[in-house]
Amino acid sequence: MSTVLLLATAGAVGLTVGFAPPKTDRSTLLAQGIAALVALAAVAIAPSLDLVILIVLALAGLQAVIAGRRSIVARLRAPTVACVLLGAGLAFTRFEGSSRLPELAAVLIATGVAAATGVLPYIHEFDQEEAAAPSTIAWIGFLSPVLVVAVLSRVYTLIPTAGAPLGAILIGLGLVNVIWGSIAAWRTEEGARAWHYSFMADWGLALCGFGMQVADGRSAALLILCGILLGRLPLYTWSRPALAERTQNVRPVNLLAAAMLAGAAPFAGFAARVILLRGATVVYWPLALVLAVGLLLWLPSSLRLGKSLGLPRGRQAIGIAVALIINAAVGFYPQPVLSLAGL
């Protein structure tokens, strides 16, 4: 799974750098992307969770070096909290004694995952004027997919008796983020903030998928994370000039982008949602019902986000076309991606 997400992360770097808006310093963006990719590759191959958590801390330090609008204090705060929660959770998996210790570890690790990603209840401070690389979008949209998979793939073996509580917490957090993120993305006034909330909503679905602990749940989570990396993140970076100018447009390309963001057929999000609902039905059918209602909340926010792309021209138009084609290809035939991840 980590390999697929690393490839998708590399693809996200390629898309955002290759089709970056005019006036973007591509060489700096490429250098930052490659540095992050190297760190994420280290996360993926790290032999222990200790090293994964330390690399998260190192990534926070590296991101704090990038020039940005938020202070170093604000940029370090959330990743530091994530490392404390994950570190304490990992420590509790190694303690002997009370039978409740694995459950306490599960709570700490689930909240640590939320803090590292920047979803509820640990939303990172967001400055809508800030560029993507030093902002919280770098965590929620770029770094977290590989980090979360690296943590969750290791943690279930460390607390085999607390797998069910961990899954339940992830599903609970996921549902809260689905509802909060999709409604906030629809109702908030600022365009950039709407994009930020839409990442949270997508992450909510991914957390539900991971929490189900069935193959369908993991498959759906993988496709949603690929959608974030190869769809939502590049579109967010390309929407920034239009967001700054507050221009909106309703052309076919905007509607197609909105359909992709909403998880409509034939894009990857649709396949992910169908597989997620199938998994939820197997685990506990009322969960599928709640998720199905929650999925409807994507429609108004996605239409808004699609319009916020403005009228893409030149490289950006090509980039949007490439993102649409990739997402449609994965949506039509997701099996190669899932097979590569061993699902």
Add this chain to the structure above:
Amino acid sequence: MIEAAAFVAWLGAAVIVLSDGRRGMALGLALVAAGLTGVALGSVGWPALLLLAGGWAAAALRLRSGATQWGLMPPGSTPRLLLAVVAGFLSLWLAVSVSIGPGGPLRFASLAVLVLMGATAVQAEEPAVAATATAALALALGAAAALAPAGNFAPYLVAGAIAGGISLLPAAKQRAA
């Protein structure tokens, strides 16, 4: 001896919590590094010295930036004092009462430093304070790796490197994006 080292680690973390000045934070970092190295040394041997090297380098670098005095217990620091004491007792309870077996000092020291540095990072307003908390946190995460039944020197090396590297951060100027 190991128990004394665990107490030194908690004391160092408490000094960081209670300090606003560069000297106080540097002293706290040096104590945290010494204490955590002391408790980890018995479990993992020489790799624990990497924590000491990283921590003391971070303490030396800390003297370059931040408010130029000790800044220990400035007015209004009663809540921070309470935090240091309560976190110490809570960690002690979890390390030696809720959990059992050998390694109690290591469990106490790593938990106490983790909790106190997390709280410091949340309440920090100055870059020097946030960077100091992050450096000490890296050391605690490195020391906690000694709780694993088997391992290698990599976590200690990485933790020491992060502690040293993160202490260079406040020197970087904040610029507009």
